[in-house]
Amino acid sequence: MEFLDRIICGDCLEVMSQIPDGTVQLAITSPPYNLGISYDNHDDSLAYESYLEWMKKVWVETNRILVPGGRFALNIAPTSIKNFRPIHHDFSNQLREIGMTMRTEIIWYKQTMGRRTAWGSWKSPSNPHIVPSWEYILIFCKDSWTLDGDAKDIDITSDEFKRFSDGFWYIPPESQRRGHPTPFPEELIYRLIKFYTYKGNIVLDMFGGTGTVAVVAQKTGRRFIHIDISERYCQIAQQRLETARIFQELPLPVGRTGKKAKVTRKGHQKYEIPASGEKKELVDQGQLLEKQGVYEPPEAQHA
16 A cells, blocks of 8 residues: 555645545544644644534544554543633544444543643632643544454563553653654553554554654554654654664664663563574664653643
């Protein structure tokens, strides 16, 4: 298929309309939140009803191109305090209306409240504000709860399965933004891909941004389809993929030749990378994930 393992720059609905029915095992995305966020090439301040109509068209296409049993992981945050709209409820209602089954919701606890100004009525019950320190990952499936696959292509470890099946995920936000306002941390995508797919499955992100879903899919032996309307974001995504390929194709600095790789992050499946001659080293997949820096939370705002 011409879309596989490619960074595609274009309108998501136009590109998705060309993907055959029943192609993708997992879709992961975080859509524009329509909060006036400064994306490179998108108007993030549509009228709310127009925004919902647009997103519903995206969900219909997502459902069409998923295989039976395919999953959709939708990352969405509680919206602003001012003019609050329960967008996560509106999206889940839309997805159930088009026939998808809601499996669960994951709480992505980010703890980004280092500096706060949006207290509302300080130390008073008059009008105090709750500032969300979490986002949702809403999980849906198409037609069946079961995704068919070959047992030999299961690569999640026992430790990973136990940890990831707890729906409260503490993962700090991504500190390396690369010009994008809201990038995924690789650890978040790693968990979703390992928990919900087999090796060789196809993973789609229709709002692909700077390519985290594509990069982690490649690192874990999955195929990917990346779509984004921004040429700048797509260029960054392509650069990240090329860098990731270098680390996968060349031996990583994991100790002297002939010694086992030193595992620095517990619980991740080992990834096999070619070494010189016929020997191969097993490198923990966690070592292929980007190391996160210290997250600096922005000033919280009222809107």
